[in-house]
Amino acid sequence: MLFSALILFQILGKTLCNAASVRLVDGANVCSGRLEIFHNGIWKPVCASYWDLVDANVVCKELGCGIAEEAYTEDAKLSLPSACTSKVQCTGHESTIMDCHKDIWGTYWCSKYAGAICDSKIRLVDGIDSCSGRVEVLKDLIWGTVCDDGWDLSDAAVVCRQLGCGDVIDAKGGAYFGEGSAVIRLVNGNNYCAGRVEVHHKGIWGTVCDDGWGIQDAQVVCRELGCGILRQITYDAYFGKTFARIWMDNVNCLGTEAFLSTCNFKGWGEYYCLYGGRGGVICDSRM
Structure with missing residues (x-):
């Protein structure tokens, strides 16, 4: 009976806690801190079970914060709501943390919360997913493009590694993903x-x-x-x-x-x- 009730509660939790958006809070800026998921007017943390740099990198990219420098975790707080999910496991190619494999939505009590510290100085845009596209870097609060003079597989491999996107497949040039847009x-x-x-x-x-x-x-x-x-x-x-x-x-x-x-x-x-x-x-x- 208890097991059945738990399963029912977790199934209902999927409706009660299905994410509408994510954020990082209590960090130095919007690109660092504890991961929280929002639904029905409530922000909830995520348990840090299995949490690693690949998972954190998906969050950073989703928020437009570049790459993950650290898979941040912090001790759980009694003052915060229960966690929404746990055991998040991403491949690194997801466009949102919600696409990653994880426990079903419900109520979870954990000792540590998941988070991220991002380095928002490089990104890929206008590709088919978050691991392809035109390379852009942040300088003086403005995103700019990288000239393709001399651009090759070795350069592209560094970007792929920085973004947690695995091995490079191809290095494109000649505005393959379109020209940079207006500031x-x-x-x-x-x-x-x-x-x-x-x-x-x-x-x-x-x-x-x-x-x-x-x-x-x-x-x-x-x-x-x-x-x-x-x-x-x-x-x-x-x-x-x-x-x-x-x-x-x-x-x-x-x-x-x-x-x-x-x-x-x-x-x-x-x-x-x-x-x-x-x-x-x-x-x-x-x-």
């Missing part, structure tokens, strides 16, 4: 991960009209900037009025894009911004 930034917020959205096009910084501005658009911005998960979308003059030109209008992202500029929109400099509002975001920066 993006957030201004007038209280940190790098909050503010009015601005994009750099043809050497000029411009704004994004808030016509149709929605959650999926804002999520792409947070991910592109390596700022973790979206907390709030803003409209109008939430971050102050501006007379800067409007570069993008009617932005319509799927939510899976690596860059805001690769989402569907009206066209560079083409807009009909009825009320002059501007799109903005507040991401979970933990700064």
